[in-house]
Amino acid sequence: xxxxxxxxxxxxxxxxxxxxxxxxxxxxxxxxxxxxxxxxxxxxxxxxxxxxxxxxxxxxxxxxxxxxxxxxxxxxxxxxxxxxxxxxxxxxxxxxxxxxxxxxxxxxxxxxxxxxxxxxxxxxxxxxxxxxxxxxxxxxxxxxxxxxxxxxxxxxxxxxxxxxxxxxxxxxxxxxxxxxxxxxxxxxxxxxxxxxxxxxxxxxxxxxxxxxxxxxxxxxxxxxxxxxxxxxxxxxxxxxxxxxxxxxxxxxxxxxxxxxxxxxxxxxxxxxxxxxxxxxxxxxxxxxxxxxxxxxxxxxxxxxxxxxxxxxxxxxxxxxxxxxxxxxxxxxxxxxxxxxxxxxxxxxxxxxxxxxxxxxxxxxxxxxxxxxxxxxxxxxxxxxxxxxxxxxxxxxxxxxxxxxxxxxxxxxxxxxxxxxxxxxxxxxxxxxxxxxxxxxxxxxxxxxxxxxxxxxxxxxxxxxxxxxxxxxxxxxxxxxxxxxxxxxxxxxxxxxxxxxxxxxxxxxxxxxxxxxxxxxxxxxxxxxxxxxxxxxxxxxxxxxxxxxxxxxxxxxxxxxxxxxxxxxxxxxxxxxxxxxxxxxxxxxxxxxxxxxxxxxxxxxxxxxxxxxxxxxxxxxxxxxxxxxxxxxxxxxxxxxxxxxxxxxxxxxxxxxxxxxxxxxxxxxxxxxxxxxxxxxxxxxxxxxxxxxxxxxxxxxxxxxxxxxxxxxxxxxxxxxxxxxxxxxxxxxxxxxxxxxxxxxxxxxxxxxxxxxxxxxxxxxxxxxxxxxxxxxxxxxxxxxxxxxxxxxxxxxxxxxxxxxxxxxxxxxxxx
Numbered sequence: 001x002x003x004x005x006x007x008x009x010x011x012x013x014x015x016x017x018x019x020x021x022x023x024x025x026x027x028x029x030x031x032x033x034x035x036x037x038x039x040x041x042x043x044x045x046x047x048x049x050x051x052x053x054x055x056x057x058x059x060x061x062x063x064x065x066x067x068x069x070x071x072x073x074x075x076x077x078x079x080x081x082x083x084x085x086x087x088x089x090x091x092x093x094x095x096x097x098x099x100x101x102x103x104x105x106x107x108x109x110x111x112x113x114x115x116x117x118x119x120x121x122x123x124x125x126x127x128x129x130x131x132x133x134x135x136x137x138x139x140x141x142x143x144x145x146x147x148x149x150x151x152x153x154x155x156x157x158x159x160x161x162x163x164x165x166x167x168x169x170x171x172x173x174x175x176x177x178x179x180x181x182x183x184x185x186x187x188x189x190x191x192x193x194x195x196x197x198x199x200x201x202x203x204x205x206x207x208x209x210x211x212x213x214x215x216x217x218x219x220x221x222x223x224x225x226x227x228x229x230x231x232x233x234x235x236x237x238x239x240x241x242x243x244x245x246x247x248x249x250x251x252x253x254x255x256x257x258x259x260x261x262x263x264x265x266x267x268x269x270x271x272x273x274x275x276x277x278x279x280x281x282x283x284x285x286x287x288x289x290x291x292x293x294x295x296x297x298x299x300x301x302x303x304x305x306x307x308x309x310x311x312x313x314x315x316x317x318x319x320x321x322x323x324x325x326x327x328x329x330x331x332x333x334x335x336x337x338x339x340x341x342x343x344x345x346x347x348x349x350x351x352x353x354x355x356x357x358x359x360x361x362x363x364x365x366x367x368x369x370x371x372x373x374x375x376x377x378x379x380x381x382x383x384x385x386x387x388x389x390x391x392x393x394x395x396x397x398x399x400x401x402x403x404x405x406x407x408x409x410x411x412x413x414x415x416x417x418x419x420x421x422x423x424x425x426x427x428x429x430x431x432x433x434x435x436x437x438x439x440x441x442x443x444x445x446x447x448x449x450x451x452x453x454x455x456x457x458x459x460x461x462x463x464x465x466x467x468x469x470x471x472x473x474x475x476x477x478x479x480x481x482x483x484x485x486x487x488x489x490x491x492x493x494x495x496x497x498x499x500x501x502x503x504x505x506x507x508x509x510x511x512x513x514x515x516x517x518x519x520x521x522x523x524x525x526x527x528x529x530x531x532x533x534x535x536x537x538x539x540x541x542x543x544x545x546x547x548x549x550x551x552x553x554x555x556x557x558x559x560x561x562x563x564x565x566x567x568x569x570x571x572x573x574x575x576x577x578x579x580x581x582x583x584x585x586x587x588x589x590x591x592x593x594x595x596x597x598x599x600x601x602x603x604x605x606x607x608x609x610x611x612x613x614x615x616x617x618x619x620x621x622x623x624x625x626x627x628x629x630x631x632x633x634x635x636x637x638x639x640x641x642x643x644x645x646x647x648x649x650x651x652x653x654x655x656x657x658x659x660x661x662x663x664x665x666x667x668x669x670x671x672x673x674x675x676x677x678x679x680x681x682x683x684x685x686x687x688x689x690x691x692x693x694x695x696x697x698x699x700x701x702x703x704x705x706x707x708x709x710x711x712x713x714x715x716x717x718x719x720x721x722x723x724x725x726x727x728x729x730x731x732x733x734x735x736x737x738x739x740x741x742x743x744x745x746x747x748x749x750x751x752x753x754x755x756x757x758x759x760x761x762x763x764x765x766x767x768x769x770x771x772x773x774x775x776x777x778x779x780x781x782x783x784x785x786x787x788x789x790x791x792x793x794x795x796x797x798x799x800x801x802x803x804x805x806x807x808x809x810x811x812x813x814x815x
Contacts, residue, residue, distance in 0.1 A: 002186055005208055009208050017133075031210060120135060136204070136205050138198065145216075149172055149173060155197075167390055170191065172189070191205045299626075300623075305618070306593065307606050313623055316605075317627045320570075321568035322497070322571045329573050333366055335476040336370055340473075349377070349378060355448070356378070371474070397414025398412065410454070410468075412450070412451050413449065415449065417434070420433055424470075433473070444512060445476060446505075451468035451471055452471055480515050492517070500547045501555075502548070506547070523546035525548075526548060528555050531559075574590070590605070590616060593611065635701070643717040644745060671771055716808060747771075
């Protein structure tokens with residue numbers, strides 16, 4: 001992959017020059033942060049913009065100005081003052097959501113070693129600027145795109161960019177193309193962000209491109225900020241809001257025309273229509289949805305699941321299938337070399353010696369780490385490595401070349417099937433060792449085979465494909481995490497299918513599956529190659545499988561696609577660069593935060609901070625509870641809006657005085673907003689996961705919920721309209737009738753809240769108590785009542801209101 005070097009960055013190519021603090025500051029201003037997912041604008045500016053989107057604030061300001069123009073300064077002042085609590089409340093809610101999301105992002109920050117002021121310092125990768133000289137050690141990723149100016153025997157994994165699983169050789173750029181405008185530099189000299197150095201001496205990278213200018217930055221930006229298809233719940237909410245806005249607009253126009261026809265005047269007509277519009281505007285629905293998602297982001301982080309896309313909080317609650325890695329997710333991922341099975345004539349020290357030669361600590365591979373941890377058992381020095389042929393998906397083995405006396409030793413290790421196939425054993429001997437490997441795998445061991453090949457020093461270093469001397473097997477233990485069996489049981493009870501995908505021997509997969517409870521004691525295990533041909537014939541084949549063995553990461557994409565084609569909503573776990581396609585394809589991509597690569601984390605929807613399978617299940621439970629709480633909030637909104645909106649439209653249409661002034665709308669909204677956003681979010685989760693539908697279509701409310709909504713809404717609406725007309729006709733006191741209606745709505749709001757929450761949370765008790773107390777104070781204190789254009793209520797009015805509240809509570813509960 002050739003890339004150009006811009007003219008303004010040509011002077012940074014020499015290998016002995018590095019930036020000073022002054023130059024770093026200037027380049028940070030010029031090129032910005034090395035942030036692949038981009039930097040958002042000023043948070044305070046965003047907070048202000050989000051707050052002023054509230055239509056209620058614009059309504060109050062506009063109506064206040066209108067009253068001021070008509071020289072009704074008292075009412076204008078009341079309306080303008082009423083905007084203050086709304087602005088404060090909206091700002092607080094937006095700020096809380098923002099903080100819940102932003103405060104977690106720093107946990108993904110990576111670091112790099114950079115030479116500045118002639119010193120090697122460690123800093124966050126986001127602080128790297130073009131011109132920096134970065135030290136890249138084997139096993140670590142490149143933090144930006146740049147030219148390699150120093151290093152030997154370099155091999156890089158570029159599969160995140162190219163999809164190619166074979167390592168790519170890299171060479172330093174020795175001859176700099178000075179004097180050429182925007183020269184093209186060959187890909188063998190580039191180190192690209194998101195790729196990883198596999199082998200060789202440490203490299204020096206001269207940074208040319210950072211952030212979204214990198215090739216990988218362009219890919220990630222497209223993945224994270226492209227036009228994602230809206231989730232089913234978002235589609236339902238959008239459809240609901242669209243219909244409500246359409247109906248409200250039509251009724252507002254009709255109301256304005258009717259009031260003009262009835263002779264109430266232009267101001268009354270405009271005020272009536274505007275009041276109805278604000279009462280009927282369903283702005284709470286998208287606001288509540290956004291707020292709940294922000295809260296879900298925060299809560300999932302507390303359960304060790306860091307959310308990178310807020311809408312994933314909804315999707316994870318709808319998961320029907322988890323396609324999970326075994327090692328490090330279901331198991332502890334801490335391998336321990338527990339047993340040696342040397343070949344005839346080989347002792348365990350020879351076997352271990354060869355395995356250590358074929359291992360590299362810089363790869364951070366847990367198997368290599370377990371092998372190298374046994375080094376103190378050897379009395380022999382480990383010779384210097386001449387060359388490494390690293391492990392890849394296609395090769396399934398790793399080979400190191402060392403000088404052993406006067407000969408070159410090729411030490412290789414990998415899966416028993418691969419290593420035995422390369423060996424010079426007879427067919428019968430190979431079959432015997434394969435059977436032994438199968439028996440060990442059935443006991444839960446992960447098995448690595450080792451072999452050696454000797455050649456003359458004078459011969460070229462070329463990896464042999466046959467004639468290896470087989471030296472034996474190494475057995476590693478990696479037990480399941482203690483919390484996994486209980487988490488698996490919760491999934492199975494709720495109908496979530498768990499598919500364990502592993503590169504291990506099928507008998508190892510079967511053993512672990514039995515331990516954690518997959519397949520009810522008889523897990524169905526298939527090899528990846530066999531499974532691939534089967535699911536192409538039957539879309540639902542994978543729904544009957546518990547374990548896919550001998551799978552490579554690139555096969556995950558096909559597995560995810562097949563599961564989705566079979567109707568599953570799939571969560572997939574991944575930790576490597578080759579998992580990126582599957583993570584992007586899945587409904588929920590879950591990357592490993594402890595041992596996962598940066599490329600996997602950047603494209604995932606959720607990052608597990610502890611790499612634990614039980615954290616996935618906890619996240620699903622949180623997502624489902626969030627969905628239930630959200631529906632409860634929406635039920636409340638519809639139940640309280642029905643009498644509020646219908647009475648605001650019907651009363652003026654019947655020719656009676658306007659029921660609600662703008663300040664009365666503020667009263668009701670100050671009850672509705674905190675109740676819908678704060679009360680239902682804290683409802684306690686249940687221990688058992690409820691089953692979820694495999695249908696992509698979301699049913700917003702059940703039949704029981706719709707019946708409850710209809711009966712309760714009709715009762716409260718009839719009570720509000722009838723009581724207003726009755727009091728108005730019997731007393732001819734508009735202020736008294738309005739006061740009765742407003743207090744009735746307040747107490748019915750409290751009753752609905754009690755019915756939906758059972759006052760299980762502290763915040764629900766506070767909101768219900770505050771609603772009732774402040775309603776009593778506002779209406780019974782003459783000065784406050786007069787200020788709000790209302791009249792105090794008598795004892796009989798309070799009796800009726802309390803009885804109406806009790807009936808509302810019973811109707812909410814009875815269904």
